[in-house]
Structure formats: structure tokens, C-alpha cells
Amino acid sequence: MAEPLIHAQDVTRRFGDFTAVDGVSISVAAGEIVGLLGANGAGKTTLIRMILGLLPPSDGALALFGAPPSREGRARLGYVPQGLGLWDDLTVAENLAFVDQAFGSRATAVPDALAGSRDGLVGGIGLGRQRQLAFAAALGHGPELLVLDEPTSGVDPLSRARLWDTVHESAEQGVGVLVTTHYMQEAEQCDRLVLMSQGRAVGEGQLADIVAGTTALAVRTERWQDAFEALDRAGVLVMLSGTHVRAVDADEVRVRAALGGLAAEVEPVGATLEEAMVARERSAG
Numbered sequence: 001m002a003e004p005l006i007h008a009q010d011v012t013r014r015f016g017d018f019t020a021v022d023g024v025s026i027s028v029a030a031g032e033i034v035g036l037l038g039a040n041g042a043g044k045t046t047l048i049r050m051i052l053g054l055l056p057p058s059d060g061a062l063a064l065f066g067a068p069p070s071r072e073g074r075a076r077l078g079y080v081p082q083g084l085g086l087w088d089d090l091t092v093a094e095n096l097a098f099v100d101q102a103f104g105s106r107a108t109a110v111p112d113a114l115a116g117s118r119d120g121l122v123g124g125i126g127l128g129r130q131r132q133l134a135f136a137a138a139l140g141h142g143p144e145l146l147v148l149d150e151p152t153s154g155v156d157p158l159s160r161a162r163l164w165d166t167v168h169e170s171a172e173q174g175v176g177v178l179v180t181t182h183y184m185q186e187a188e189q190c191d192r193l194v195l196m197s198q199g200r201a202v203g204e205g206q207l208a209d210i211v212a213g214t215t216a217l218a219v220r221t222e223r224w225q226d227a228f229e230a231l232d233r234a235g236v237l238v239m240l241s242g243t244h245v246r247a248v249d250a251d252e253v254r255v256r257a258a259l260g261g262l263a264a265e266v267e268p269v270g271a272t273l274e275e276a277m278v279a280r281e282r283s284a285g
Ligand SMILES: Nc1ncnc2c1ncn2[C@@H]1O[C@H](COP(=O)(O)OP(=O)(O)OP(=O)(O)O)[C@@H](O)[C@H]1O
Pocket: 015, 018, 020, 038, 039, 040, 041, 042, 043, 044, 045, 046, 047
């Protein structure tokens, strides 16, 4: 079997007494899209920084392209950090030229969608366009691996779909992809998911496997605020989707008891990714 592009085995990172990443194992093969899920602070960025060799692990073993992470390894990948890593006071074209020089690659074309902003300063274009540019910059040197830290956060649905198109195209050409996300629609597009909570990997598999461990009950009632408060008071993990009340990982008897005399229909429904994440967070904590 071909060697994975990323292989992390029981990797831990401590900052003083605090353990940000706790014994996590993850691998990414060529052509595979692996999603790293978890709430804010779960340890995703810290894990990525270790994989990239930007932060030494406190414990565990890490290989990038089969070797300890290094500058040479980093030259073979494209990285879009949360902050995008662009220069706001350079134009779109200048940003690409700068990255081309850094990687010694031939001139990366300005993406069609950005053609009109070619000579505009990056600081003056919208976030969706900035993300498109960061993608183009990360892909310009033909990387074998893409590492994307919340690549579509804050962008409109159309730009998000476009960016994912690019991710799929790259994967079809054999590029391995490691991507962090909070979005169910994005998690659905990954071949495999690793769910992190409080530094630990608490779930692995496809989206269906991750959400299968969580149950949800829809509580339908006109008095949704009262229902929410009653369930919350009773210690039930309760979430709101618009005005729809949902009880997570609670049995129906308990939910009905907590609702008391309040008129409501209670019906089992499939859990969402967010609910599964919150449920794992709670049981890990
Ligand atoms: N250099 C550091 N020193 C101390 N604590 C740190 C450091 N870097 C990260 N942490 C802590 O480690 C934990 C994990 O942070 P990390 O940024 O990896 O989480 P994350 O899952 O990427 O979250 P987000 O989605 O918000 O980026 C957080 O509690 C953070 O405060």
C-alpha cells in the first residue's frame, strides 16, 4: 500500500499544564479528503501546525510524506491557514507572483472569478474572493497535499460550492486533502472524518457513523421557549434550530417528564452533525 501523505500516531501537544492535543492519530492518503471536525478550541489548528512541522509535538510520532515534517515536506503541500496568509497591501496578481517566487513555480494564473480584481489590493476585496485567491496561491505549485483550515468560513454558499469544486478536482487528480470544518454540508463531502473534542479524537468514520452515535428528539410545540427552558432546567441537552426545539441524547420518557403538562409532540429524528459534536463534547467533558 502506498505510504500515507500524513501519518500521525498518538500525537500530543501540551502548553504548560494544558493539553491541547491528546494522543491523536490520523492519516491522509493520496486522493483522499479527510475532514477534521470539532468545536472551537478542540485542538484542530494545533494538530495541523504539528503536522506541518510548525510546532513540535510533546509526544507521539509524525510523518509528512514519510519523513519528519520539514521545509522540504512543506514545499510539497499547499496550506490555507485560517488567517489566509495573504498580503493585504499587495494586489491579487502581486500576491500570486510572491507565492510563485517562494515556491519557484511558474506564473499561477489569476482565477477567472478574480480577473476583475487582478490589480486591486487584497485588503479591499471581499472575504469570498480572498479565499479563492488563497486557494489559487496554495495550488499554484502543484502540491501533492492540501491542508485547509476552515477554508470556507464566512463565505457565501456559492463561493463555498466553488471552493469545494476545486477541492474535489484536486482530490480526483490524486491530491490528499486535510480540511477542518464546522459545517455539516462540508463534512458530507469528505471521504472520512475525524471528530476532535477537547484535544482528543472522539469519533472517526463517515458522517453517518459520526452522527449515528447521537439520538435526537424533535419537540414540536407553540410554546417553544417554555419547552426549551423546561428541558434545560431538567439538565437535558437541548438545542434550538430556529424555533424548533431538539433534545439531544435524552430518552423520550425523561423529555416528557421534563415538559410536564406542556402540550408538545415528541418525535425521534436524525441527529445533525452539530448535535453529535455537542453531545460528544458533553460526554468528553
Ligand atoms: N501557543 C499556545 N499556548 C497556549 N495555549 C494554546 C496555544 N495554542 C493553542 N492553545 C490552546 O489550545 C487549545 C486548542 O486550540 P486550537 O487553536 O488548536 O483549537 P481549534 O480546534 O483549532 O479551534 P478553532 O476552531 O477556534 O481554531 C485552545 O484552548 C487554545 O487556547
